[in-house]
Amino acid sequence: MTPMPALPSAVEDYLRDTLMRRAHPLLLSFGDDWQLRELHGDPAVYGLDAEHGLRELQDLFIGLPLDGHQDLPFVEFSNGRSAHVHLIADAPGFHVLLLDAEEERERQRAQQQLGHDAVLTGHEQSKAIGRLTEIRNELERQRASLEEANALKNALIATLSHEFRTPLTSIFGYLHLLERRLDGSGNAAQALQAVRRNATYLFTLAENLLEYGRGESGAALLNPVEVDLTLLARDLDAMFRPLAEDKGVAFRVDLLVEETAPPVFDEVRLRQIVVNLLSNAVRYTTKGEIACDLVWRDGRLSIDVADSGIGISAEFRDSVFKPFNRGGQSGSKGAGLGLSIVRRLIEQMRGELRLESELGRGTRFRVELPPLARAAAKSAASHAAPFPRGVQALVVDDDPDIAQLLEVLLIDLGFEVRVAENASQAIAEATRQPPDVLLIDVELPGLSGNAAVFQLRSHGYRGRIVTLSATSTGDARDASLRAGADHYLTKPLNLDQFVGVMQRALQGEASGQNPDADRRG
Amino acid sequence: MRTHKLCMLGDFGVGKTSLVARFVRSTFSAKYLTTVGVKVDSKEVALPGREPLKLVVWDIAGRGALDGVGENYLRGASALLLVADGTREASLASALNLLMQSRRSLPNAVVALAVNKLDLVDRWEVAPATLAELRNTLPVFETSALSGDGVEAAFADLAARLAP
Numbered sequence A: 001m002t003p004m005p006a007l008p009s010a011v012e013d014y015l016r017d018t019l020m021r022r023a024h025p026l027l028l029s030f031g032d033d034w035q036l037r038e039l040h041g042d043p044a045v046y047g048l049d050a051e052h053g054l055r056e057l058q059d060l061f062i063g064l065p066l067d068g069h070q071d072l073p074f075v076e077f078s079n080g081r082s083a084h085v086h087l088i089a090d091a092p093g094f095h096v097l098l099l100d101a102e103e104e105r106e107r108q109r110a111q112q113q114l115g116h117d118a119v120l121t122g123h124e125q126s127k128a129i130g131r132l133t134e135i136r137n138e139l140e141r142q143r144a145s146l147e148e149a150n151a152l153k154n155a156l157i158a159t160l161s162h163e164f165r166t167p168l169t170s171i172f173g174y175l176h177l178l179e180r181r182l183d184g185s186g187n188a189a190q191a192l193q194a195v196r197r198n199a200t201y202l203f204t205l206a207e208n209l210l211e212y213g214r215g216e217s218g219a220a221l222l223n224p225v226e227v228d229l230t231l232l233a234r235d236l237d238a239m240f241r242p243l244a245e246d247k248g249v250a251f252r253v254d255l256l257v258e259e260t261a262p263p264v265f266d267e268v269r270l271r272q273i274v275v276n277l278l279s280n281a282v283r284y285t286t287k288g289e290i291a292c293d294l295v296w297r298d299g300r301l302s303i304d305v306a307d308s309g310i311g312i313s314a315e316f317r318d319s320v321f322k323p324f325n326r327g328g329q330s331g332s333k334g335a336g337l338g339l340s341i342v343r344r345l346i347e348q349m350r351g352e353l354r355l356e357s358e359l360g361r362g363t364r365f366r367v368e369l370p371p372l373a374r375a376a377a378k379s380a381a382s383h384a385a386p387f388p389r390g391v392q393a394l395v396v397d398d399d400p401d402i403a404q405l406l407e408v409l410l411i412d413l414g415f416e417v418r419v420a421e422n423a424s425q426a427i428a429e430a431t432r433q434p435p436d437v438l439l440i441d442v443e444l445p446g447l448s449g450n451a452a453v454f455q456l457r458s459h460g461y462r463g464r465i466v467t468l469s470a471t472s473t474g475d476a477r478d479a480s481l482r483a484g485a486d487h488y489l490t491k492p493l494n495l496d497q498f499v500g501v502m503q504r505a506l507q508g509e510a511s512g513q514n515p516d517a518d519r520r521g
Numbered sequence B: 001m002r003t004h005k006l007c008m009l010g011d012f013g014v015g016k017t018s019l020v021a022r023f024v025r026s027t028f029s030a031k032y033l034t035t036v037g038v039k040v041d042s043k044e045v046a047l048p049g050r051e052p053l054k055l056v057v058w059d060i061a062g063r064g065a066l067d068g069v070g071e072n073y074l075r076g077a078s079a080l081l082l083v084a085d086g087t088r089e090a091s092l093a094s095a096l097n098l099l100m101q102s103r104r105s106l107p108n109a110v111v112a113l114a115v116n117k118l119d120l121v122d123r124w125e126v127a128p129a130t131l132a133e134l135r136n137t138l139p140v141f142e143t144s145a146l147s148g149d150g151v152e153a154a155f156a157d158l159a160a161r162l163a164p
């Protein structure tokens, strides 16, 4: 190798000048104990003042040997300036040389920023696109069901007035009677009773609408109670005899009871079934007889409603059970909701429904209902199966009113209750003494309820978690379940639902499973 | 005063710079500015019943620790705070990867994992069960540089485990 000839001194000078200007070199020479011996350059360029500057440099070399060379590229100093930092050993001391890297750093930063931003937004975008696809599918599903629901809703409105006309007419009729009799024979009590019964009938219709509104899937909890069949038969007679006799149709209700104990049913729904069948019979019968037989025997209740009305032709047998069907019973103005509700209620109660009919001769509906008590024990919340005593619950809500409401409800159900008002408190309390059930508001100030749930789960909390939220979207629900909640309830609280969820939560606990804890989304 | 070097390790954008800003200066910025190279900060940490110590915190650029240059930054560290972003599952794997690589040169460093952006928990990809599992191997903290939750605890835990 030939030795490199020295550069012309003019060029060397020029190079030195340029480099010095660009690199703002700062050289600090130290003894072996960081004793500053010499200084070249301006420490202020790097914000290294006399007081703290040395400390800052010293901190850079913690844990590093000072008797060899060290390179630390792109070190940002406290004034934001970036430098390449070199340590050059020179026994017994060493030098620290700083070369300005600001321009180079900015260039690299600009380049990397683009790349990083692209990756980060790419991640967000792919998630967003996934979400959009889901949302589009969901919208498509909703649109389809909305179209159907909308058609039904229009029909509902059209039918509504018709549905309410009969009972209202009756109410006004009896009121008229009442007015007349009050000054005469004065059997006011009876007339008033009739008004009350018809109000009950209206109520049943309203219940029908409600039931319809719940939809097929949202079957509500059944509420089993002992039913007084004698009273039911008497009410039916009082409610429908006047309506039937008005049209010149004979009417009878017969009751046969062979069991000693009264049957257990959801009384409101049972009445809904019979009232709907009878009002259907009354509507389509203009001569002959309407007969209702109630038989409570062998642990089954059968309801038999027969009329001598217009009948239903074979081709319409199925469609009469559809809501708002038209022409199901020849010449009618539409059967409304009644029979569709009847069928749904009977399904809910795991009963059977049969229809026999002959056009022009009459129609007979036969209903068989199994005892509800056993089937309902599970689903029929509060009254049927009380909670075990002494189950520990921790309630977390920043709204003291809601916290108190939950506390009272739970104490009423036999829980032992503690209350916390924010997420950190909840975590501390649940860690100190893990409750069997944690009820936590999602929208807490500061750390969210979901964050608390996540942290408890990631620390191995295995009790049940119910989150409560004012947001009823599927997304909000999923977020809670992903964080580790077992159940998600929306506010305002539906008490039946609340009790049901608490029951399911505890059953889940008994089986030692947490089906949602491992859910991914 | 005892002084220890602590390195922040993790993918870019997980919140290393933000955690340091929260810890050292109690500030937060939503703007993302890519870190190039390293920024060194320090803070005294009070320890119950012990002498306080000074943590010199090295905020290292995202992938910095993976390449040769980065190893230079790590030298002399006695504590590592691994950082992952809960909204990006992949960043958790990155953090654990970085841990394995740095373990070779720093077998004795004390280590903790911060899973950051707890305030965005509704969008987290990381599942609670995953972290429950990880807790068997190293201390895990859910943190938010934005709200400050868990930040102090993560640094304090490392400080407490540093040799006196």
Ligand SMILES: Nc1nc2c(ncn2[C@@H]2O[C@H](COP(=O)(O)OP(=O)(O)O)[C@@H](O)[C@H]2O)c(=O)[nH]1
Binding pocket: B010, B011, B012, B013, B014, B015, B016, B017, B018, B019, B029, B030, B031, B032, B033, B034, B035, B062, B116, B117, B118, B119, B120, B143, B144, B145, B146, B147
């Ligand atoms: N919401 C939220 N954003 C955060 C949090 N920590 C950091 N960020 C944001 O995430 C981005 C990247 O943060 P940065 O600290 O620069 O990440 P680094 O690359 O690991 O240093 C910035 O826009 C920050 O504002 C956090 O706890 N919550």
Ligand SMILES: [Mg+2]
Binding pocket: B013, B016, B017, B018, B033, B034, B035, B059, B060, B061, B062
């Ligand atoms: Mg950074």
